Amino acid sequence: MALLTFKGGVHPNDGKSLAKDKAVVEVKPKGNLVFPVSQHIGAPASPVVAVGDHVLCGQKIAAAGGFVSAPVYSSVSGTVKAIEPRLNPTGAMVNCIVIENDEKYEEAEYPPVKPLDEMSKEEILNAIGEAGIVGMGGAGFPTRVKLSPKEPDKIEYVIANCAECEPYITADYRRMMENPEELIGGMRAVLKLFDNAKGIFGVEDNKPDCIAKLQELIKDEPRMEVAALKTKYPQGGERQLIYACTGRAINSAMLPADAGCVVDNVETMITINRALTQGRPSMERIVTVSGDSVNEPGNFKVLFGTNQAELVEAAGGFKEEPEKIISGGPMMGFAMSTLDTPVTKTSSSILCFTKDEVAKFEPTACINCGRCVDACPSRLIPSRLADYAEHQDEALFTSHEGLECMECGSCSYVCPAKRPLKQAIGSMRKIALANRKKK
């Protein structure tokens, strides 16, 4: 079978060999744990504990603040020390619940679990919502909302995003190698919600071991299949993944559900499985710590709220002072000004580099070579959109479909003139989107 893929995209050096073969190591937090009440898209959660309260592992400390929201749970047992604004990884000040760890890890009593077959759809959705599960690939959209489309019967595909197309990150890879049954369990639960859907695991072909393993494990699952995808960035972009797996194309104004699809990433599916089989809420995840300035790159099982600096320590600390630290992948992740922030539901990796590749180059004039056009998975003309953005020409920007940009960064990556194309387009897009909402 020909490999499934999309048109456009780029092939950056994937850097995955640094951490790929490092089995997951559990990291116990040392200092206080910090839980931002906003680790997801939507309304912030509202604290339900007070300073001085004693809390248990898996105890709810903040309740969902609306329909599009998610509750937050403590990942340790201990005492609430403060509820105050603290710096979160994105650099914003967010209200956080600070808990002093008593290191006893006393677990709260979890709600009783029922076998999946005996659960109604409503019960499954409620359990997922109650567990505080959000899209853990980076977007942080509350999973319960994603799994509640208007017409569930029209969903034909549930796609597990196993592409992991961002360079360096190997967290999902380790999950697929070490806990594939849990991933399949999560898929089984989601499929239960959509009677007419088929489950597809979309895996890039640079992970043949995962493809083989999943294929072996699902051979008795009539509703599931594995799709081998071409290794190319951004293969794991939602629109690209849906197109590669189903041949359906959606634009910026559509939801995956409009194409009969629901997409969830590996870590999210595993967390769903744990919530349904063990009653455990979303409290931990795998984080890849990698990059050339880290002594021992690896993959770590981390409790939410753990300070990111502790995680780098767990990876043997720095062998050389980093010049840039990125949360997430190098293509779409964000640079951090400090490691003194907590691991959250959406922290997939910490990448530390001794050199900032971007700073090496000075932007020069566009030579109209069209490499950005070839790379753009949304079929736009990034160099022109960047011009319109720089001229603050919102009308031309919008009429040339600037809003269709998904900010994958492929254009900036390939540009031989080293123009900050995605950066210019992204800024203008925010303005244009805000104005569109106003209208």
Add this chain to the structure above:
Amino acid sequence: MSENKLKISSSPHIRSKTTSGNIMLMVVIALLPAAAFGVYNFKLPALIMLISTTVSAVLTEYIYEKLMHKRITIGDFSAAVTGLLLGLNMPPTAPWWMGALGSVFGILIVKQLFGGLGQNIMNPALGARCFLLISFTGQMTTFIYDGVSGPTPLALLKSGKAVDTMDMLIGTVPGVIGETSVIAIIIGAIFLILTGVIDLRIPGTYIVTFVIFIGIFGHVQNPAVGYFDPQYITAHLCGGGLMLGAWFMATDYVTSPITKKGQYVYGALIGILTGLFRLFGGSAEGVSYAIIISNLLVPLIEKVTLPKPFGKGGEK
């Protein structure tokens, strides 16, 4: 705290290694076989001409930018490409200062006054060649080969005479310095394709359209030639500036459309114009003017060939 030294910038945090300078350097390298053959074929005057045009193009860019307090951009090799291309488009018998004058015109008037790299509306080397053709028509169209002044194969072809296509393939015929050897040009073109600097969209469409055009209208212009006469078509493809133009000038990034569909339209347009000029124009040649006119139509071509986005009916 040491962490304050951390660099903050918007994603993506990595860049490909290709720079504009690398790309232009590739083009210079790809032009070397044609230049080497030109020097072998036309001896010392050709070498002097190539040096004269290249050096004066680079110098003009440097001096202009220095005087205007702009960033010096000669390191991106684009001025060198312009100079070398113009040199390859000069008759070996033209005086060296004429080439130098062309380079000054190309860089100063066609490129820098429009805003420098990326802003020119026509190919600077071709603009300069056309300027020289108009200003010094006699010297620019006189070709002496092996000490004999004679017509180029294309001129022979136009007057209905026979030509030796083997000589044209190798390049041992009269013509401008870099256009005579098809083999040398193709070697450079293959190098550019393999290194991803150019693709087949523009040159491929150009050549195919041109073949179809002269296949039909060659007979109209000269009834002695049959429809799609292979010998006639080969002679046209190997003659004049077609190969040099198709692979090295029509593919100039700055002056060709950025849209994929537009590149097909542009290639086809040059093919038709070249055929028209060669068969029905006053001169036997037509590539330079065909490309320049098409350059000027690029904004229009782009406007009507804008791609539709993914998920909105666009290419999947």
